[in-house]
Amino acid sequence: MTDQWDKIIIGIDPGTNLMGYGILGVRRGKPQMIALGVIKLSRFESHYLRLRRIYERVLGLVEQYLPDEMAIEAPFFGKNVQSMLKLGRAQGVAMAAALARDVPITEYEPRKIKMAITGNGAASKEQVREMLRRILNIDSSMLENAELDATDGLAAALCHHYESMRPQIAAGPKSWKEFIAKNPERVK
Secondary structure: OHHHOOEEEEEEEOOOOEEEEEEEEEEOOEEEEEEEEEEEOOOOOOHHHHHHHHHHHHHHHHHHHOOOEEEEEOOOOOOOHHHHHHHHHHHHHHHHHHHOOOOOEEEEOHHHHHHHHHOOOOOOHHHHHHHHHHHOOOOHHHHOOOOHHHHHHHHHHHHHHHHHHOOOOOOOOOOHHHHHHHOHHHOO
């Protein structure tokens, strides 16, 4: 499977009841959806059993699709501290599964992902799904029953693809003093 792609990106939308994921393949700079879905966690009563399930499923996805990189949505800060703690743990366990197979990880704020996909950082999940359908030329029937968490995972992967395509600006010296310190032979 990996031979047909220049790069494979797994995108994760962390959650404690549903964790969405999307697998994006890139060939000659053109992204294409490989797979998407959710990890259902509500049947597990214990938060710790949910964390174990997240680890096992994400590790399984990593081993199945062999992604080159992971893009994960960073938790947004809410008012409920306990919910934030649980969401952060879920995100951390998903990250640990990728790290166990040496997959580099990049986090993106939800607004940045929405902005990259729709041009609007406050877009709804439905708007994100529709733009993914258009951008990636996905048949409507494939997405009509897809959970919004799954398309959010795919959106994280596409956002990462866009970010990795941006030209990098070389970091130069921050001041003349720093320039002189790094280039004494150029100063007379």
